[in-house]
Amino acid sequence: xxRIGIAVMGGSGRMGRMLxxxxxxxxxxxxxxxxxxxxHPWIGHDPGRMAGGADTGLCVTDTPAAAxxxxxxxxxxxxxxxxxxxxxxxxxxxxxxxxGTTGLSRDDIAAIDRAARQTTIVRAGNMSLGxxxxxxLVRQVAESLDDxxxxxxxxxxxxxxxxxxxxxxxxxxxxxxxxxxVDLDAVSxxxxxxxxxxxxxxxxxxxxxxxxxxxxxxxxxxxxxxxRIVLRHVASDRSVFxxxxxxxxxxxxxxxxxxxxxxxxxxxx
Ligand SMILES: NC(=O)C1=CN([C@@H]2O[C@H](COP(=O)(O)OP(=O)(O)OC[C@H]3O[C@@H](n4cnc5c(N)ncnc54)[C@H](O)[C@@H]3O)[C@@H](O)[C@H]2O)C=CC1
Ligand SMILES: O=C(O)C1=N[C@H](C(=O)O)C[C@H](O)C1
Numbered sequence: 001x002x003r004i005g006i007a008v009m010g011g012s013g014r015m016g017r018m019l020x021x022x023x024x025x026x027x028x029x030x031x032x033x034x035x036x037x038x039x040h041p042w043i044g045h046d047p048g049r050m051a052g053g054a055d056t057g058l059c060v061t062d063t064p065a066a067a068x069x070x071x072x073x074x075x076x077x078x079x080x081x082x083x084x085x086x087x088x089x090x091x092x093x094x095x096x097x098x099x100g101t102t103g104l105s106r107d108d109i110a111a112i113d114r115a116a117r118q119t120t121i122v123r124a125g126n127m128s129l130g131x132x133x134x135x136x137l138v139r140q141v142a143e144s145l146d147d148x149x150x151x152x153x154x155x156x157x158x159x160x161x162x163x164x165x166x167x168x169x170x171x172x173x174x175x176x177x178x179x180x181x182v183d184l185d186a187v188s189x190x191x192x193x194x195x196x197x198x199x200x201x202x203x204x205x206x207x208x209x210x211x212x213x214x215x216x217x218x219x220x221x222x223x224x225x226x227x228r229i230v231l232r233h234v235a236s237d238r239s240v241f242x243x244x245x246x247x248x249x250x251x252x253x254x255x256x257x258x259x260x261x262x263x264x265x266x267x268x269x
Contacts (some may be wrong), residue, residue: 006249007033007071009086011047011060012040014160015077015100018242020047024056029246033067033074034060037082064089071095073249077241080108087115096252098245099123102167116259120252124262125167127244131218132262134233135175138220141229142179147202149222149229151176156209156217164208165190168233172220173204 006023010016011034023031034047040062041050048056061067064086068074073096076083083101088111090097099112102125112121126132142151153176155169165173170184177184182202189203199205216235221228235241244262251265263269 001028003028003030004073004250004253005030005032005071006246007031007035007067007074009035009064009067009074009076009082010037010078012036012042012050013077014238015242015245017051018238019075019077019245020051020056021053022239022242022246024048024054026246028250031056031058032070034058035064035067035082035086036060036062037078038062065093068093068095072253073098075100075245075249077101077245080104084108084111087112087121090121091115091118094119096249096255097121098248098252100125100127100241100245102170103163113259117257119257120255120260121258122248122252122260122262122265124244124248125171126216126241127248127262128233128235128240129244129266130233130235130240131168131171132244132266132268134218134220134231135171135263136268137231138172139175139179141220141222141231142176144179145222145224147180149224150199150203150205151180152205152207152221152223154207154209154219154221156211156214158214159211161210164210165206166208166216166218168216168218169206169208172218173206176204176220 008019023029036042042060046055047060048054075098077100153169155166173184187204190206218233220231248265
């Protein structure tokens with residue numbers, strides 16, 4: 001069987017390294033390209049050697065088109081600007097683009113959706129099975145409870161994370177808002193500080209903890225007078241995200257162009 005050629009963006013990053021390792025160890029995938037940011041010290045070198053492992057025979061490049069020549073899918077956990085540029089390159093080449101990058105603006109998402117008219121794009125703020133299942137549970141609980149139950153989302157990540165709320169917190173917030181039949185933008189209350197006044201009825205609150213090496217933890221709290229429900233996901237190993245992304249790359253082969261998410265991949269919709 002022909003292995004699926006995968007290009008990994010941001011090959012020296014926390015997710016990039018893990019993806020390269022998992023692809024190397026898989027039976028049906030082949031690493032065919034690795035990118036890094038312009039000026040990065042890995043450019044022009046073998047990504048395996050730079051990571052302290054075996055040579056891959058590849059050279060890290062900062063040119064998206066060069067990385068994707070032999071690829072049937074690109075897996076991208078980088079930055080919003082790099083992801084939008086890669087979505088356009090994948091659209092031109094007709095290659096699957098799996099996007100895990102978070103912190104995307106509305107304009108970034110609109111640009112990705114435009115690219116998805118020409119190619120198959122799978123994008124999710126969290127690629128793990130557990131979080132995607134949790135979004136369904138959150139939607140269901142929010143649908144069952146009225147706004148006597150205050151919804152608060154608390155997330156915790158490592159000290160290097162640059163965006164807040166996390167992509168996962170936003171997924172969970174959207175699921176809660178959908179269950180309640182409200183628009184998240186209209187009810188979102190982010191990171192209170194100072195004399196904020198009493199909590200608004202129906203608000204969905206977001207709070208971010210940053211510290212140490214926390215991989216990713218999310219609590220969705222439904223708090224009423226006299227009781228509260230807490231739905232929690234804890235990721236203790238980044239491989240749950242990387243395995244989800246590889247599953248998406250396999251699933252997307254031969255799918256019609258369009259914007260998909262992990263609920264489509266996991267059959268949870
Ligand atoms: N959806 C999900 O399941 C997950 C999403 N993430 C998201 O993925 C992103 C990356 O996370 P980490 O790996 O922890 O960050 P990281 O900072 O360790 O890695 C990002 C890599 O992208 C590289 N990069 C930056 N600009 C680039 C460009 N123009 N071309 C190629 N590479 C470029 C950086 O040099 C770096 O090596 C973040 O947005 C994070 O929130 C992280 C984990 C899971
Ligand atoms: O930056 C991270 O590390 C993570 N980012 C994603 C997010 O923003 O939710 C997913 C996961 O929580 C790890």
